[in-house]
Every structure is written in structure tokens, then in C-alpha cells.
Amino acid sequence: MIRDADGSERTVELRDGVMRIGRAAGNEIVIGDASKGVSRTHAELHIDGSRCTIVDLHSQNGTWVNALRVQRAEVRPDAEIAIGVFRLRLQGAPAVAATGRPAPRAQPATIIAPKPASVAGPPPPLPSPPPSPPPSMPAPQLSPRGTISDLPLMAAGQGVTSPVPMPAIPQPSAPQAAAVQKPKRSSLPFIYGGIGAVAMIALAVALFSIPQKPLGRPAAPGATPPAPAAAAPAAQAQPQPAAPASTTPPPALPVAPPAPTTDGAARSATRPASRPSTPPPPATPAARSSVPPAPAPPAATRSSQPPSASRGRASAATPSAAVRTTAENLPVPRKPGESLQDWQTRSSALQARYAFAKVALDRGDYSAAAGGFAAILLEEPGFLDTPQLLVKAREGLRSAAAEAIESGNKLDASGDWVNALKKYDQAREIDRAVPGLEEAIKRVRDKMRVAGTDALRRARQFDALGRFADALTEYEKAAQWLSPEDPNQQIARGRADQLKARQR
């Protein structure tokens, strides 16, 4: 019986000889698969009396018997063949197997369509199974029994759960189960095989879990095991971080001491094993002090995120982001009575400010950098190398301001007072305390006032005698040079507008 993806079922009776299975219409057993998990000519069933052998025809996704990819394997009545997303099961038993007479009608095949995605259960590994068996999956050659017939026991869920995706094997119905039990054979091999598989899976699980502990925090040579600090909360002092029942406070991040303090020791003792995927790299105190954290997004974007959200995003982004979010890189000392979450939030905010200011410093925005560093130092004096960077930013400010003043002086000398004043204003925005800046600004503004007044006089004289084009030019100069507070600027602008309208 074949049950297609659309739910339709059909039964194919097997006959003696070779029957091809595939997507192409010329096969004896045609499996229509829109996802093309089934090759055109996927496999062959060689039926010889009581024996049924399946041969993979170099299909792309392989042929799987009892969750093992096979090139050629004997198929027993209780075995399940996985081709693409389809399951094929032999129903019935070769009644005349012992006699050697062919009994093609006695072996119908059932092909079961995959379960819908919404159905809970083990995800189907096909149509893209791994090219080689995963480490946790015992290879048939390593099976204690040496036969693939042992595997249905664990694939059927008899007390063993594989950590890797396994083909979904439906529980056989009562007749099918009866059919499975029909072959009179000893169950001892199955039991042995199951025990062996359980042992191997347990070994694989143990191997997977081994890296979690050494990667969590490298033990310093000769270091004594850290002891929980007396001041640490009880939840942090729990040396068993893997206990998921304890939810308050959530130790979402592994905590390591930035300095060999008792508080740091307490933090190191509360390392949870719930995040094995992003183990923090070994960090020495020297490395932490010399290498600042990686640049982070602006504080405006990060500070609004809850710590857990920002940590999750960071760990999913880049390794450097994962490094940044670990407490081992937090050079912020914990305040007395500060909760772990508050401490991490404060540290993250400081680091975000630090990264923002450092980016500003790198791009030459000394004003923003100096402001950022100063704000950091107000909150956390001595944060990383912020004092040094603040000095650097302020030096950059002074240098940039001096350059702006120099440019302004050149523009002033050339008579381009408007742009000279812009340069001076720019210098004042950078660093208000630059010597000579206010005098330069006053000097240029005085020149502009005088020149604007003269321009207005010229404009009026031109205007009085009917030379409007010249008058307009001078009015515009006057409007440009005179300050907005000067009423003559409004006069000049107004008359210029009138002359423009007259020209039009």
C-alpha cells in the first residue's frame, strides 16, 4: 500500500524479480514526490522467493533501511525503508519462504507519506540526510550483532531516544505487529542489540557533553577551585548551574571574574552549562585590560533592549559579539547590593557607550568621542582605557579646532568672511576654549558689519539712480554680511526681493 503525500493510499504487490522504485513513470513502484527527494530511478527491490533485497541506484538522497543508509541491504518484513520522505514497509511474511517457492503476492509494500510539519515528533531527516552517519548513530558494522535487523528495536522507540533526527516510524498496527512477530526467531539478538545501541548512544551523548565544562572557563594552572562568595546571592552560589528549575535570577551568562576577587570567584562558581554553543574564549586578565571589547551598536539601540535580548542577538551575530556579552569581559566592578541582571545591564550600557565613543574617535568625531568618554567616566571612573582615550579625544578636539581656526584665518584674509565665520563657528563647536577664537570671530563679524553697511550704502546709491542690477548685487551682499539682528539686513533683504520681483 502506498500512501502519497496527498494522503491517497495504494498497494503494490511485489512479484518475484526486480522491481524498480523511483519517481519516473517507468518504474514498477512509482513514488511521486514533488520535492524531488526521490530520484527518478531510486532503488531496486530484488525479490527472490522469500528474500527481498533493496539496492540503491546511486540516488541523490540515498536509500535508508531502518534509519541506516544502505547501498544494498536485505529487507525483512519488519524493516522500514525510507526513500525520500516516504516510508515503505513490507506487509505480511513470506509464507513459503522456507520452501523456496516464490510468493510474490504475499508481500505487499506500504509506502507512507511524511507527517505534516505541524505534527510533533521527530523531524524527518530526509530528503537531505547526512552523507555519512552522525557520530551518535551507530554504524551497522559496529553493531554488536552485526546485522541491520537489530536496529528496528531502537528506531521503534523501545526506550532509546536518538539525539539525531531519525526517520519517523509509525507504531505498527495490530495486524502489522502480528506480522512482525510472525517470524519465529529468538528475541535475544534484539535485546543485545538494543543494549549495545543504548550504550553507544550514551557514549556519544557523553562525548558531546564533555566540551561544555572545559570550554566554559579555563582553569588557571594551580588555581584552587573557586568558592562561592559569602555576599553572592544564594542562587549564584549554586555550583550546579545546569539545574533549569531555578529561574530567578536567570544566570543567562557565564560569569567570570575580571580580577581575582572574592566576588569574581563567586561569579566563576555560578557558570551555567545552559549555553554550550557559545563558550567564551579563554581570557586572561592582561588580555582583558589591553584589548577593549569589540565595537557595539550605539547605545540608543542597545540600551533599549533587555539584556537577554541583546545577549541573544550578540551571541547569534558574531564571535566578537559573543565575547562582548560575556561577563568575563566586563571590567565594571559590581556595586554592593547590585543584582546580577542590573550589573550586566549597566555593564552592557557602559560598553555600548564606550564602543560608540571609540567609533566616533576613530572617525575623527572628537566632540562626540570626548562627550562619550566623559560621560562614561562620570559613571564609572577608570573604565578600561577611557581616561587615556578621553585625553586623546580632547587633543584631537584642540587640533581640529586649531585647523578650523587656521582655515578661517585664510578665508578671512581672502575676504570670504561668511565661510571664515563658519570655520570659526565650527572651531567653537569643537572646542570653545581655543585661544583667540572669540577675537577672531569678533574681528570677522566687525568686518562683515562694516562691509554690509557699505554694501547697503552702495546698493541704495545704485538703487536711487536706477542701476538696479548693481543695486541688487549690493543688497544681497548686505543681506549676507549683516547680522540678522541688524535691522539693515531686513531692509536689504526686502529691497533685494523687490528688485528680484521687478526683474522677473
Add this chain to the structure above:
Amino acid sequence: MIRFRACLVASITVAATAAGAAPLSAQAPAAPAPAEYGRAMKLDTQVFESANKQIRLEYPKRDWEIVPRAGATMIPGVTSPIVSLVHRRREAAVVIEQTKLHQPLALDDITDLFGQLEVDSVRERQPQASDVKAKLVEAGGRRFVIVTYARQGVSGPERVRQYSIPAGADLFRLTCVAAASHFARYEPIFAHVAASFTVTAGGTQ
């Protein structure tokens, strides 16, 4: 040579103004020379007052006569003669014109530029004029321009002194002409007429 120099000065001034070179604050106008502007103490004069009572001046009683002209214009930019004072032997004359300005000029608005503009105006109206010079002066509480130049008249070369006196929204030009050979003789009369020239702001138009 003199003509070339005058043209050169004018060109430099106009070019500097048009190019927007670094403007300098206007220098304070100088006081006119006594021969250019001032009342003649021993001159027997009489008063002329325009029909609309806007202008008033003094001119010699002897040998000078009034030639009335049309009234003042109210059209901006248009120049119209008000009165002409002519010497009986036609050796000298004073022509008074009024031009309505497009914009009124205050005292501080009048700078050297105004003299240059007057020079341009002279050149425009009298292309044959030569040795055109302008001088901004301030006297009697008013600031005005004295333009001098030479031209070829009907009976020979003439010297001209023009007083360009802005007054509010009006510009009055007192063009004093004499034969070049007699200009020194009539110069005190020209200075007296200009110094006695007054404009009544609220004159009846």
C-alpha cells in the same frame, strides 16, 4: 593724458565695486575749497524761489537773468530743469535740474560711489566731456558731489562745475558753465549760488 587718467580711475572704481572686492568703509568726505563752495561776501544777490517753494537760492542782481523752466517732475529717474540763470553776455550760466530718485538717500548713504555714479552720468549725457573729476564734499549739513569737467561749447572750450546735491528722494544738479577763459572770474558766483541753494522738504509740489 589727463583724460586717460580719469578714465582709468573710473574704471578701477567701477571694477572694484562690481567685483565685490573687499569693501572699505567710506571715508569721511572732505570740506570743499572756498572757491568751490561758499557765499561771496561782497556779492550783491537776489533770491530765487521756485514756484512750489521747494528750492531757494541767491544769485547776483547784476548781469544775471532768470530763465524759468518747466516744473519739477514726479517720475523717478526722470530729470527736468527747474530754472536757468544766464549771464547777460552769455559768458556763464547756471542750470538747475531736479531728478526724482528711485530711493531716498540719507546723508550717510552718500559716498564716493555717488560721485563715481555722477561721473558716469556725465559721461553718458556728454560723451565729449573730458577731464571729468568728482569729489565728495560735506558742508552746511549736507553731503554732495562736485563734478568738474571740460567740454567743447558752441563758442569754444568750456569748463563745467556740477553740484550734485541729494535731498531726500530728490537729486538737484546745479550745472555751472563758463567759457574756459572766464571760468575763474565766475567761480565765486557759482560757489555762492551753490552755498545759498536750499531745499525745503515740505515744498508744495
